[in-house]
Amino acid sequence: MAEGRMADPGQSEAPERLSITSTVTDGIRVLTLAGEIDFHTGDRLQEALAVAGPTTARTVVDLDRVTFMDSSGINVFIAAHHALSASGGWLRLAAPTEHVLRTLQLVGLDTVIDCRPTLSQALAA
Numbered sequence: 001m002a003e004g005r006m007a008d009p010g011q012s013e014a015p016e017r018l019s020i021t022s023t024v025t026d027g028i029r030v031l032t033l034a035g036e037i038d039f040h041t042g043d044r045l046q047e048a049l050a051v052a053g054p055t056t057a058r059t060v061v062d063l064d065r066v067t068f069m070d071s072s073g074i075n076v077f078i079a080a081h082h083a084l085s086a087s088g089g090w091l092r093l094a095a096p097t098e099h100v101l102r103t104l105q106l107v108g109l110d111t112v113i114d115c116r117p118t119l120s121q122a123l124a125a
Helices: 040-048 071-086 098-107 119-123
Strands: 002-007 020-027 028-037 060-071 088-094 114-116
Touching: 020 040, 028 040, 028 071, 028 119, 040 071, 060 071, 060 098, 060 119, 071 088, 071 098, 088 119, 114 119
Parallel strands: 028 060, 060 088, 088 114
Antiparallel strands: 002 020, 020 028
């Protein structure tokens, strides 16, 4: 059940590259991404993951609409994983597309960060 919805104000700057929508579901922050995660969009993703608030300790990133991800995304997710873990929280990746999942598997990130096949599985305790 969604408790709140906030569109990223920077979304209109480059919607063809990466859009980020933040919602809260059952006390878990969900970042829904669409587009490409690369050198040009990694900073925006890093900022979205770093936003502090009462629901940021537990974060799920929905990758269902991500069409491309390079090492920039890997680095951002590793940093966010460490930061959230250090604060007693966690990061989960949900519903990666085939291409993104392959990238996660090639570098072994799926063994470091909890990666679930669907958003509902990522939201489950």
